[in-house]
Amino acid sequence: MKDFNFIIGKNLNNIRKQKNLSLDKVALLTGVSKAMLAQIERGNSSPTVTTLWKIATGLNVSFSYFMEEKFSEVIYVTYNDIKPIIESDKKMRVYPLFPYDNKRRFEIFTIELQPRCNHESPPHNDGLEEYIIVNRGELEMIIGQDVYKLKCGDAIRYLANKPHCYRNTTNNTVSFQNIIYYLK
Structure with missing residues (x-):
């Protein structure tokens, strides 16, 4: 690990x-x-x-x-070998799948929210987009003042330079991919 x-x-x-x-x-x-x-x-x-x-x-x-670690032509990631970053009273787990690379300008995470987890994220720097793809469960996204309800298979893209919130309002764990793209 x-x-x-x-x-x-x-x-x-x-x-x-x-x-x-x-x-x-x-x-x-x-x-x-x-x-x-x-x-x-x-x-x-x-x-x-x-x-x-x-x-x-x-x-x-x-x-x-x-x-980030040293460059390799092939990177094989085993989910069980990734130590998650834990947040929001241990109700949010962030699994870094592919860290940022200057050539590609993006990073990919799997995020799991336990039931009733609410994680507020402050605005990020300008020129940063987030892509969310729900793999399991239902995710409520609050971006600025707008609320979006995403089900398994749904996706959303937004500029992340405003407050945003990942919310699991259900009694089941939600899992989603988070791709962060750096425009600049």
Whole structure:
């Protein structure tokens, strides 16, 4: 099983050094405490989805930049070998399938929401589209003020530079693919 805490920490340290930023400066840019950033860099903390988005937005990198590994011509992903990122009181699991690649400019995740899970996502940077494809269950998407109810097989695409919410209003787990495309 991949140790994403180690990979995330290594990549955070790399981007911080590439940009010649201190932990204090990264804390200022991201709104994440210096202590938490240091724990993440050492691989001692499992950051939440919200924390990773804050760091990615503040450092102007993709969400899955922190999960990137070396390039390979063929990448075979076994679902059971992926350690999920857990959020929203352990009711949301994000499985990073294909982290961001500069050549392709997208990343792909499988996301599972337990019954009655409500995950609010702050606006992302301009030039970012999200594609959602429901694999199992029913998903309610709130984008800005608009509400969309998606059933198994349904899909939606939207600009993610406004608040959006993934909501499971049912008593069953919902699973969906989330493809994030970076236009810029």
